[in-house]
Amino acid sequence: MTVSTTSFTDLTDPGLHATGDPHAVWRWMRAEAPVCWHPPAEMPGFWSLTRHEDVRAVYRDPATFSSARGVLLRPVRLGDDPGGGLTLALSDPPRHKRLRSLMAEWFSTRGVRRLEEYIRSATSAVLARAAETGECDFVHDVAGRLSISVICHIIGVPAEDHEDLFRWTNEAFEAHTSLAAHQRFMAYFIDLMDRREAEPADDLMSALVHGEVDGEPLTEEEILLNCENLVGATENGRLALAGGMLAFLEHPDQWRLLRENRELLPGAGEEILRWTSSATHSMRTATRHTVVRGQEIRAGDRVVLWLPSANRDENVFAEPYRFDITRTPNRHIALAAGEHVCIGGTLARAEMRILFSEILDTVRGIEQTGPAVRLRSIAVTGAQSIPVRIAAR
Template sequence: MTHSSYAAADALLDPLTHADGSADDVWREMRDRHPWVRHEPDGYPAFWSVTRYQDVRSVYADPERFSSAGGVLLRAYVNGEDPGAGLTLALTDPPRHSSLRTILAPHFNERNARALADRLRADVRDVLFRAAESGEFDFVHDVAGRLSSLLIARLLGVPDADLDTAVRWIEEAFAAAKPMTSHVPLTRYVIDLMEQRDKGPSDDAISLLLEGEVDEELLTETEVLLNCENLLGASENAGLSLAAGMAALVAHPEQWHDLREHPEIQASAVEEILRWGSSATHSMRTATSDMEREGCRIRKGERVVLWVRSANRDEREFEGPEKFDLRRKPNRHLALGFGPHVCIGQIMARHQSRILLEELVTSVAAFEQTGPVTPLASIAVNGPARLPMRLALR
């Protein structure tokens, strides 16, 4: 049941609404006439839908009134509470969130991204070579997914000898809408890495977490493990963003031609790919006090769901938001969040995306889509589930 003036909004809880694209029509109507809509769905906690850019941005920027500690994804009751609530970077509020972020920041900053540039480029070239040699391949899994999993594996300190196995586990464990078949061996492997780093720290994120302190206390083993899983899970969004970008370039050949002829637009191209893909469909917060927004009374403890893709299509913020435009400026999208919880991996994600674009332009002679795009059916993440392609290198 919907406790609001726009009953069609309940369709947003149906993954097929997102898979067939009709969610965009629902969001458009909500942005125009019902920017805050309350839901009382069966099987889920009551929540508010927020669809306009400025509203989403303001909630992101206000952790005091909209908390992340209770979970950032809308979960059915049957799934229980998120085990990382109050413990992980994504599921804590300042000041604890700020402390955790400070611990990890040295491994996710611009300096480290530049230091990793050669390694990232080598990975991109290797992945594209493998794809070209295989004939027909799935860009989602064989290129985008592998690249994002390789990056997070390297940041966590996975040895080169274990990379192929670790990447397979990461992809299987966090694949959208699939059973987490590899979650157990991946967790065991991360625990093994934690034990190794406890005996001899290295230059990786696991070592930072083991040595870091919050309120002058070391993190517990559970906190370290859950934060590692938090980082590993984020690789799915990064991969989906890369895949959505490729799908958009295939569907808009004039944009691909513009990119090849004008490499100086690569920076704006990365931002448009992030906006267009909006791989995180939603993010959730919990109201910490009673308040009123747009004439709606939000009660303390109620969930507030921020529809990120809708915000990135808001006509009030973006001119021609339904147009894929690699030259778009300004482009203040919210694909990577905003405020204290802006994605800690944003710098790395942008670097990897830029390097992939550079290598596509310089190393690929031609590419073609060899079958239909299969969209994801999910309320949490957006992008292609499968993108069959063939490419030839120069």
């Protein structure tokens, strides 16, 4: 018998994720309805998967579960994602792998190692700026500013333009709209694309402009949408960084543990990724008839993977609702798995390691001055704002 979520809640209600308790819902679903039908309303109907094993299996089977029709739920009236097949996030093998190869150098272990000096300098600058202002919003003024600075540097945006890009992305994130709909943002990248066409540089934009997939150059639309996707992904980055700070503020024993033993930093980063799980859901579309835990899924059906649920699965994580920077093993899938494992995973880990190292080295104290406000979103999860006072050493 198919179980419907209407019997207890609407997972597509942003209010649930902002002020409710979605983890209580997911906990029930993992136990009672791990493959659960959500009937259509404003959003199309879809199957919900909440267990770690099932989410991971879908990620690792792109032949059966396609990304090309979209990876996020969209209202029925909007139809499929218009970027389908054009971007790294919205493509399937073999094109996905070939498109990924154009960008891989900048996000590889070697590429990120070359970036570390810049990341450390940018981190130091945002922390100093935040300390000078006294009270600030850690999400916006530290995590957000750092994330956008790093990706802009990789793409090839001159430093003097970073503040404009920061402002435009904030406008889009706060309005919950696509960056592709922000006219000034897109106009800027059209101009940058044209400049790199005439004068290539050692940056990601040049790689996209002058690269080829299957012997053909990318179209202007493909270049722009891939840049938009990369910048848009900084929302997940800022939420993970800010969520890590909030976790430490709420669990001061874990901060003391990290301060006393810096060797725990890599593991702390993995636990922050699991704990925050900033991507709330990821969607796939079945390309053929299949069965998951005895439930038939037809070709064309949408399947939604709830990542915060998978990363609290009691069958995988001991005491999953405890923030523990010594957790091992930590088989989270906050950055996906398989072909679509996040290309920026190594970069995200480096940013996290450097940010918290710099805080330990240069900040005397961080005091939360008010309650954190959670986002109203079903796409990303975390704090919209965390008011803090940062005191420099």
